[in-house]
Amino acid sequence: MSLKNVHLVFIVMATLLALLCAVLAFGRFRTGGSPLMGAASLCGVLAAGALARYEARFVRRCRAEGIR
Secondary structure (H helix, E strand, C coil), rough: CCCCCCCCHHHHHHHHHHHHHHHHHHHHHHCCCCCCHHHHHHHHHHHHHHHHHHHHHHHHHHHCCCCC
């Protein structure tokens, strides 16, 4: 497995972890948790979005530079 593919897998796993944390925090927030859990849920979603954007830019850059 190339370093590029390892990087892609790592970013996908980090994105899924951020989404999982967001879902768990939102679940705690809905069951009467503190507003901090709502903020944590929002931060998890924002982190997942940032990671997805980063991965898209990384793939575009690799294609532009001819990295396979």
